[in-house]
Amino acid sequence: MIRIARSVLVLASVFLLSLVGTSVVASAQTASPSRTWHLEQFDRTSRMCVQYGPEGSTHASYFIFVVSGTWTTDLEFGMRDLPPGWTATEYYLPPGSNFHNPDGSINVNGFVGVRGPASVPMATYHAHIWVSDGTVTETLPTDIVVTTESWVDCMNRG
Numbered sequence: 001m002i003r004i005a006r007s008v009l010v011l012a013s014v015f016l017l018s019l020v021g022t023s024v025v026a027s028a029q030t031a032s033p034s035r036t037w038h039l040e041q042f043d044r045t046s047r048m049c050v051q052y053g054p055e056g057s058t059h060a061s062y063f064i065f066v067v068s069g070t071w072t073t074d075l076e077f078g079m080r081d082l083p084p085g086w087t088a089t090e091y092y093l094p095p096g097s098n099f100h101n102p103d104g105s106i107n108v109n110g111f112v113g114v115r116g117p118a119s120v121p122m123a124t125y126h127a128h129i130w131v132s133d134g135t136v137t138e139t140l141p142t143d144i145v146v147t148t149e150s151w152v153d154c155m156n157r158g
Contacts, residue, residue, distance in 0.1 A: 037069035039131045039138035040106070046142045049154035053118035060115040063142050064108045065129050070097040076132050079112050083125040083144055086116025093131075114144070122146050 050059045067075060071093070078090035089112055100106045112129055129140040147154050 035069075035133070035136055037067055037071040037075065037133070039129075039140055040066040040068055041140060046140070047155060048114070048142070048144045049151050050118055050144060050146045051151070052122050052146050052148050055117075055119045057118040058115060059118045060113065062111045062113045063129055065110045065112070065131070065140055066098070066106055066108055067093060067110060067131055068098050068100065068106060071095055071133060073133055076134070077110055077112060077130060079114060079127050079129055079142070081125070081127045082114065083116055083120045083123075083127075083146065085120060086114060086144070088115075089113040118146065120146055122148065 046063050048061055048063065053059075063079070065077070072095050074092040074094055076090065076092045079088035082088060093110060096109075098107055098109050110131070114127075123146060125144040125146070127142045127144055129142060131138050131140075145154055145157075149157075
């Protein structure tokens, strides 16, 4: 009888250990690895001022951005929420790293080209730069201002 009780206890222990071990392994497999890169946010929203123009006129320029940290896969990037008819380049940053220098500065390591008709309705379009490793996507707000005011006045407007 004691032998049967010990056998039952051993089997129960093995069964419980296998359940606990399985849940630990399962949670380790589903937990996402810690991300080691970050899309830096600027002190103020990046702004592009576009002089409103007649039908057929276009404007082309670019926005800069900074990714800091280390990444081991390509980081794809582009823009969304653009004015009607506008397009942006989509490309990638190859695996690499970018860190703040002792004085706090950091290298700009990305830019997105944009192009579109200058005849879209005058407004401030709130676009976003996006960077993605395929699992996580971060965004950076930008403004595209289509206006008749001077470039200097537009850029200095808060």
